[in-house]
Amino acid sequence: MSPITEDNFDWQPPSTPSVVPNNETNNTNIIRQLSLGDTSDINGFSDDPDEVQLSENDIEDTVLSPDSAGIVYERSGKVIGCLTWEIHGDIIEITNIAVKKELRGKLVGSELVDSLIDSVDPETNRLIQAKVKEVDLPAQLFFFKQRFEATMLCNSENEENNEVLMELITELPEEDNQNATTLNLFESMGNTSFNVI
Numbered sequence: 001m002s003p004i005t006e007d008n009f010d011w012q013p014p015s016t017p018s019v020v021p022n023n024e025t026n027n028t029n030i031i032r033q034l035s036l037g038d039t040s041d042i043n044g045f046s047d048d049p050d051e052v053q054l055s056e057n058d059i060e061d062t063v064l065s066p067d068s069a070g071i072v073y074e075r076s077g078k079v080i081g082c083l084t085w086e087i088h089g090d091i092i093e094i095t096n097i098a099v100k101k102e103l104r105g106k107l108v109g110s111e112l113v114d115s116l117i118d119s120v121d122p123e124t125n126r127l128i129q130a131k132v133k134e135v136d137l138p139a140q141l142f143f144f145k146q147r148f149e150a151t152m153l154c155n156s157e158n159e160e161n162n163e164v165l166m167e168l169i170t171e172l173p174e175e176d177n178q179n180a181t182t183l184n185l186f187e188s189m190g191n192t193s194f195n196v197i
Contacts, residue, residue, distance in 0.1 A: 031115045034070030034082065036063055041079035042072075046101045054082065054096055068095075071115060073108050083112040085128075092120065094130040113146045120170045127169055134162035 039056050046053070062068045062084045073081035081099040085092050094116075099108045120126045132139040134153065144150075148166040156162050 029073065029075045029111075031071055031073050031111065034059065034063055034072050034084065036060060038072050038079050038082070042082050042098060044100075045082075045098050048101075054084070054098060058084075058096070062095075071112060073099075073112055081108040081112050083109075083116060085116065090126055092116070092126060092128045094128065097130075109142060110146060117146075117168070117170060127167055129168075130166045131163040132166060133160075134164050135160060140164060140166065 036059065039054075039059050042054050042059065043056075059070070062070045065086075067087045068084065069087075070082060070084035072079045072083075080103050082096070083094065084096045085094045087093075094113075097109050097112060099106075117128065120128070128148075130143055130148065131154065132143065140150065143166040146168070148168045150164050151167045152165040154163040154165060
């Protein structure tokens, strides 16, 4: 199988549409490709001005660019989550993940990341990356739970803008190795403490 490049990579859900089980209700959940019509739903995820929002231009650029893509999580016809990424050679960089505020912590983001991972051919050893703020420990923990590892600290002139590069090689390690990796990460964080809700 030949490696995936910007020219031949086109996200396709593992099954079309991907039906995600919802144990809370009988609502149907699907993960599908991002479209321009999703803008108003995505912009309504949070009313917090400090949160990064996907603008109409961001969504348009993602949908129309040959080296960008995005997927949305839809429940009963309503978009409740979104994941976007860019392709750089043999690397996929997650550029944004957003979930409707009242549904955070309910596995919506995890299902989106899993869908992306499942759609990548592990034989290409494709690397998936995400940059998160160094001070955003909940985001770092989210990606650790998705089997990503912290590989580099990207320093900025303003310490508040420092980012941690999180990476996942799509050829996943065995479960025992993953547990050791997560434990080593938390040991390397030293005396940092935070509450997980």
